[in-house]
Amino acid sequence: MQNITSSADLKNAIQILEVERGIQAAVLKDQVFQAFESVKPVNLIKNALHDISSSPYLIDNILGTALGIASGFLTNTIFVGASGNMVRKLLGSVLQFGVSNVVADHPDTIKTYGQMIMKYFLRKREKNY
Numbered sequence: 001m002q003n004i005t006s007s008a009d010l011k012n013a014i015q016i017l018e019v020e021r022g023i024q025a026a027v028l029k030d031q032v033f034q035a036f037e038s039v040k041p042v043n044l045i046k047n048a049l050h051d052i053s054s055s056p057y058l059i060d061n062i063l064g065t066a067l068g069i070a071s072g073f074l075t076n077t078i079f080v081g082a083s084g085n086m087v088r089k090l091l092g093s094v095l096q097f098g099v100s101n102v103v104a105d106h107p108d109t110i111k112t113y114g115q116m117i118m119k120y121f122l123r124k125r126e127k128n129y
Contacts, residue, residue, distance in 0.1 A: 060107070068104030072096040 004010050037043060052058055076096035080089055103110060 064107035065104045067107060067110075068100040068102075071103045072098075072100030075099045 002009075004013055038047075073096060076092045079095055080092035083089070
């Protein structure tokens with residue numbers, strides 16, 4: 001800033017500083033409003049859902065895990081059935097855990113094998129017609 005030598009220069013400097021302070025206050029007010037809006041529960045949920053939907057890896061992981069849990073449950077249901085045998089139930093739980101982990105860890109490999117099997121059956125069907 002310049003050296004102030006007269007009262008007119010002092011009044012000018014004060015006016016300039018007041019205008020700058022007003023601009024800074026408006027910017028601060030806007031930033032506080034944006035921060036307040038960003039921490040509202042609705043906006044937090046909306047942003048979280050947007051992040052989830054925009055991440056392809058997260059969606060693949062969720063689908064792989066869900067497929068693993070479902071296949072483990074199906075395996076356990078098929079193996080144990082309506083049996084009341086405790087050993088069979090224990091083995092069914094162990095089998096469910098193993099199948100769930102394998103399917104959740106390797107969904108791409110299982111998807112590839114599933115596509116190969118589907119192509120095999122569809123190819124045989126086309127030859128028979």
